[in-house]
Amino acid sequence: MRIDDEIQSTNFEDNYHKAAINIAYTAGWLSNFFKCHFDKFNLTQQQFNILRILRGQYPNPATINLLKERMVDKMSDASRIVDRLIQKELVSRCTNNKDRRAVDIRISEQGLQILSKMDEEFRTKDFLKNNMSEEEAAALSDLLDKLRG
Structure with missing residues (x-):
């Protein structure tokens, strides 16, 4: 899913800002995804x-x-x-x-x-x-x- 849809916003200063937001969002998303696997152990x-x-x-x-x-x-x-x-x-x-x-x-x-x-x-x-x-x-x-x- 596109970052615009994930955070329900298209209000980015430019593509650099959008990329930075996308990286931060994806880091959190990955962390939450992996947390489920770590919790089992x-x-x-x-x-x-x-x-x-x-x-x-x-x-x-x-x-x-x-x-x-x-x-x-x-x-x-x-x-x-x-x-x-x-x-x-x-x-x-x-x-x-x-x-x-x-x-x-x-x-x-x-x-x-x-x-x-x-x-x-x-x-x-x-x-x-x-x-x-x-x-x-x-x-x-x-x-x-x-x-x-």
Whole structure:
């Protein structure tokens, strides 16, 4: 559906304004869509993001700073999110052997299992290919990269 119809407005200053509104609206729309899938596993989008980063690092640990650098939502409090994941027993925290001041974060077997279940249940690719071709997805991704400059 067109952004004009979604927000019931055609009052845009120009196409740049319309594009900015459309990007913001679509970000919220995607967030709400994914939230349903995260809720089934009692996770937030930020917790899921950290688990995915840690799975990518596995079997090596990650530091809080690495998690902050790689998170999609840069405004998130990575330390607090890790604390919640520790309470859920999806990650563990231990002292770094090389630098006692640093803390290593490692995904647990339970965390790996949850991500595996989530992978089986929902694939972003399957959702996106219902609405656009792979070439269109590549073009959209390139345009968003260009926007961020």
